[in-house]
Amino acid sequence: MKKNEVRAKLKRGEPSIGTWLNLPDPMATSLMARAGFDWLTVELEHSPTSYETATAQLAIIAGCGCAPFARVSFNTPENIKRILDFGAWGVIVPMVNTPEDARAAVAAARYGPIGARTIGGQLHAANFDTDAPTYYAKANEEILVVVMAEHVDAIERADEILSVPGIDVVFIGPNDLTNSMGLPPVFDTDHPRFVAALDHILKTARKHGVAPGIHVANGADAAKRRAQGFQFISVASEVGFMMAKASEIVDQLGIGQGRKATARY
Numbered sequence: 545m546k547k548n549e550v551r552a553k554l555k556r557g558e559p560s561i562g563t564w565l566n567l568p569d570p571m572a573t574s575l576m577a578r579a580g581f582d583w584l585t586v587e588l589e590h591s592p593t594s595y596e597t598a599t600a601q602l603a604i605i606a607g608c609g610c611a612p613f614a615r616v617s618f619n620t621p622e623n624i625k626r627i628l629d630f631g632a633w634g635v636i637v638p639m640v641n642t643p644e645d646a647r648a649a650v651a652a653a654r655y656g657p658i659g660a661r662t663i664g665g666q667l668h669a670a671n672f673d674t675d676a677p678t679y680y681a682k683a684n685e686e687i688l689v690v691v692m693a694e695h696v697d698a699i700e701r702a703d704e705i706l707s708v709p710g711i712d713v714v715f716i717g718p719n720d721l722t723n724s725m726g727l728p729p730v731f732d733t734d735h736p737r738f739v740a741a742l743d744h745i746l747k748t749a750r751k752h753g754v755a756p757g758i759h760v761a762n763g764a765d766a767a768k769r770r771a772q773g774f775q776f777i778s779v780a781s782e783v784g785f786m787m788a789k790a791s792e793i794v795d796q797l798g799i800g801q802g803r804k805a806t807a808r809y
């Protein structure tokens with residue numbers, strides 16, 4: 545069975561950097577899987593990606609020696625178990641705001657005795673180049689469980705949330721977090737409440753042996769967060785890269801006034 549090197553790196557205290565896939569497009573996935581990132585997350589929360597397309601994307605990513613993860617649309621057992629059964633090596637669970645939310649996410653993502661994931665499916669084992677019995681025996685050691693801290697309630701209850709066994713990563717969603725603070729949603733700000741929240745997550749994650757993570761807008765910010773001790777860092781997305789480059793060229797040429805769309809991620 546293949547090893548989830550991202551999880552192994554994080555357990556050793558090392559950083560691991562990836563990006564997000566918002567396009568339901570196997571061709572874009574195939575290119576991004578060869579771009580050099582450690583992992584790619586297939587977006588199911590805010591994208592139009594279907595399970596069928598996501599399944600193809602997860603297979604392509606794993607086949608390219610990159611770790612395939614998925615963000616589910618909401619913290620439910622159906623969402624989590626299905627995408628794991630379709631070959632994701634880890635799940636990113638949005639809006640984990642209470643210890644109960646955290647226990648539910650772990651229960652859905654882990655087999656017994658830690659969790660309550662049900663047995664079935666074919667693609668999970670295939671994506672690890674193994675057979676189903678081996679997968680069932682080893683999945684709890686390979687699947688990455690990422691809970692998102694992206695609401696002021698999650699920051700307040702971080703100590704209780706990260707006490708829940710079975711969590712590998714706490715991943716800050718800066719846009720939803722700043723939004724929950726009544727601020728304009730952004731990837732980064734010097735606002736003292738945001739700075740204090742990040743500091744609290746870093747300290748609390750360290751205390752519980754959970755890897756701290758965050759989504760950032762660009763490479764410079766990824767380097768800054770890595771230097772601060774964040775380990776699981778996502779840089780923008782393939783759409784963000786594409787639109788940033790397009791915007792740069794349009795600006796260089798002085799065209800597009802009044803009809804220019806942008807996308808941060």
Ligand code: 3PY
Pocket residue numbers: 694716717718719720721759
């Ligand atoms: C957020 O910033 O809210 C996110 O969910 C980033 O992944």
Ligand code: MG
Pocket residue numbers: 638694717719720
């Ligand atoms: Mg979010």
